[in-house]
Amino acid sequence: MHNLPFQFIEYRGIMACFEYLRPSVQQVSRNTAKADILKLYELEKKKIKNVLATSYGTTSLTSDLWTAINSDGYLAITAHFVNRDWILRKYILCLSYMHSPHTGVALADKIYDVLNDWGIVEKLSSLTLDNASANDVCVQYLNENF
Incomplete structure (x- = not known):
């Protein structure tokens, strides 16, 4: 607290x-x-991994990367999906320090690692990011390497 x-x-x-x-x-x-x-x-x-694994549909992600006042970067990734009872659920899968530089490739690698860790690589349907320029590279890199 x-x-x-x-x-x-x-x-x-x-x-x-x-x-x-x-x-x-x-x-x-x-x-x-x-x-x-x-x-x-x-x-x-x-x-939560079990809930994600047994959900029928796909999973959407939202992610944001921000820089603190001391220049440390932090990444948050949230999963959104409909569970077996047709209830929209969301879970924060990652809230962690992000090493510099915050390039699109580094961000894509981190997102992929989180997807892999949670066992939802094959269930990903969409990824929503803000309009930071590194995100364009991130999405392109993920599309090419999935």
Whole structure:
């Protein structure tokens, strides 16, 4: 919620607060918290992969690449599809750091890697991007290499 690091749970004041509120709760280290969150992520990813794999139709993607104030690039990719019950679903498949330079080929490679990782390369029906010039190269590269 507040973009605090995992180390937050090891702050003396926070530990004292937890101890005061519920002395019987066993406190964990930041490494344990991180490991637990990564396990939960993998479990949820597996569930979503199954939903994507068992959907009857195709999947559409939307993607955006933006640069933060410190010049770091970030890429978001969202999948949109209709599930078995004919309900429109969407899942964020990727929200990650994007290494420079942000060329169309680099973007296409990243998008393809995400599609491959989620097992939906063959289910892709459309890709919606903004009007950045690198996106034209990205789409051309994906069309030529699919």
